[in-house]
Amino acid sequence: MNTPHPSCSTPRRVWLDISLDTLRTNYRHIARAVSPCSVMAVLKANAYGLGVRPIAGALAHEGVAAFGVAEPHEAFALLDLGIPIHILGSVLPDEIPELVAVGVVLPVTDLDTARAVSREAVRQGRTATVHFKVDTGMGRLGMLIGEAAETIQAACRLPGLKANGIYTHFPVAYQTGSAFTREQIRRFTKLLDTLSASGLSFAQRHIANSDAVNNVPEACHPPFNLVRTGINLHGSFDTEGMRVLDLAPVLTLKTRLTAARTLPAGASIGYGLSYRLPQATRVGTISAGYADGLPLALSNRGHVLIRGVPCPILGRLSMDYTTVSLEQVPDAAVGDEVVCLGGEGPMAISVEDWAHLKNTHPYEIICSLGSRVERRYR
Numbered sequence: 001m002n003t004p005h006p007s008c009s010t011p012r013r014v015w016l017d018i019s020l021d022t023l024r025t026n027y028r029h030i031a032r033a034v035s036p037c038s039v040m041a042v043l044k045a046n047a048y049g050l051g052v053r054p055i056a057g058a059l060a061h062e063g064v065a066a067f068g069v070a071e072p073h074e075a076f077a078l079l080d081l082g083i084p085i086h087i088l089g090s091v092l093p094d095e096i097p098e099l100v101a102v103g104v105v106l107p108v109t110d111l112d113t114a115r116a117v118s119r120e121a122v123r124q125g126r127t128a129t130v131h132f133k134v135d136t137g138m139g140r141l142g143m144l145i146g147e148a149a150e151t152i153q154a155a156c157r158l159p160g161l162k163a164n165g166i167y168t169h170f171p172v173a174y175q176t177g178s179a180f181t182r183e184q185i186r187r188f189t190k191l192l193d194t195l196s197a198s199g200l201s202f203a204q205r206h207i208a209n210s211d212a213v214n215n216v217p218e219a220c221h222p223p224f225n226l227v228r229t230g231i232n233l234h235g236s237f238d239t240e241g242m243r244v245l246d247l248a249p250v251l252t253l254k255t256r257l258t259a260a261r262t263l264p265a266g267a268s269i270g271y272g273l274s275y276r277l278p279q280a281t282r283v284g285t286i287s288a289g290y291a292d293g294l295p296l297a298l299s300n301r302g303h304v305l306i307r308g309v310p311c312p313i314l315g316r317l318s319m320d321y322t323t324v325s326l327e328q329v330p331d332a333a334v335g336d337e338v339v340c341l342g343g344e345g346p347m348a349i350s351v352e353d354w355a356h357l358k359n360t361h362p363y364e365i366i367c368s369l370g371s372r373v374e375r376r377y378r
């Protein structure tokens with residue numbers, strides 16, 4: 001028989017402070033800006049890695065209209081909150097029965113999917129709520145715009161379906177004034193008109209993501225009446241495009257100083273010997289590395305904050321540790337709190353700063369925060 005492991009009561013070395021108050025304030029800003037559109041919070045991938053339950057709970061208190069997720073497990077995790085849950089991308093045929101049984105709103109991307117959902121709804125004696133997903137240029141999922149009217153008209157004749165919504169998605173909504181985005185809106189709106197002329201209208205019509213809320217105002221006006229927002233809830237923005245909304249970052253990544261010592265002139269730091277001390281230097285080792293989500297690209301470039309003071313990263317950071325200069329904070333001591341991401345004032349470190357250094361976007365930074373990082377909610 002296995003003996004149970006004792007559990008470790010020592011606090012985690014790396015943690016993410018997540019301000020649910022700030023999240024709620026961000027939500028209110030977004031909701032006000034897009035009103036009278038309602039807001040779907042996109043919480044796929046465990047709320048972009050921040051922890052879906054506390055985030056969803058906070059947004060439920062704010063009266064969010066719906067949750068958007070990627071796949072069935074994510075949907076099931078939110079069922080008890082009593083808010084409509086939409087699978088945004090696709091459903092696989094074998095996923096349909098369980099999703100119909102619990103009333104998740106399903107994307108209809110083609111006629112085969114519509115038929116499969118209809119068959120299952122009829123078999124279960126239920127009505128399945130669906131939203132039609134139209135591909136106007138994302139090239140990822142959904143019925144092609146040219147075929148959409150015919151497909152939707154055929155799907156709407158099937159039994160057991162409540163066709164409650166229709167939507168499409170923007171690939172470049174961060175580009176203000178993009179002709180591509182304008183053309184997507186034009187073609188999608190024309191489709192709505194064609195369907196309306198054939199007697200089909202939909203309670204929810206949506207197209208805007210966070211980028212569009214900031215850069216494409218017409219995507220948040222009639223005929224559209226719902227926006228889908230994810231990254232803005234966390235106070236982050238795409239690195240390109242305008243930032244119209246006044247939002248604040250919700251997360252701070254912290255760790256602790258695990259060594260503080262003076263190394264002699266010429267000492268090398270880290271794998272690859274990419275840094276040598278020009279003179280004897282007070283250095284510290286912090287207990288966080290790329291396994292926690294610090295991009296390797298911070299090596300010899302980024303900084304952390306100790307006692308509010310910027311401490312440059314020296315050498316290549318490793319899986320669990322990163323070496324920093326303590327020259328500007330000589331009193332720093334083992335056990336001190338270290339801010340890796342976040343903080344106050346002009347030297348605060350933003351998700352976007354890391355995204356620039358890594359040559360990526362904020363989504364990848366947030367989603368890469370490590371699994372051993374404790375999520376603490378305030």
Ligand SMILES: Cc1ncc(COP(=O)(O)O)c(C=O)c1O
Nearest residue numbers: 042088169209210228229230231
């Ligand atoms: C279909 C769809 N809508 C909306 C969003 C939300 O995007 P954002 O986090 O940029 O607001 C996503 C996320 O990628 C998505 O896939």
